[in-house]
């Protein structure tokens with residue numbers, strides 16, 4: 001197969017702070033300064049109180065696996081080189097959920113498995129994937 005590049009994230013003035021932080025291996029999401037709810041994906045207005053007083057804050061990068069799927073046939077030819085791979089919905093400790101790659105073997109996947117963010121270089125971008133959170137000693 002020819003060298004096909006990976007599709008890039010959509011970066012606009014609202015999402016740019018998120019991607020800039022991820023590129024520096026920092027997991028930062030928005031929090032509403034009025035109602036204190038954490039928000040993901042990045043937005044201009046709080047979906048809880050509709051205020052526009054949103055701040056970017058460092059998040060734990062930890063969460064739990066809510067749901068997952070194993071992809072055998074990728075929706076884009078570049079991703080086919082990684083198949084089969086796992087995508088899942090991660091519920092962050094702060095509350096919001098996001099869809100990401102889950103870097104855990106399919107035999108180990110369990111509902112509510114603790115995960116933590118892992119920064120992976122894919123093409124020209126750093127993307128926030130998730131790995132198994134090892135038990136604290």
Ligand SMILES: [Zn+2]
Nearest residue numbers: 032035046049
């Ligand atoms: Zn709010």
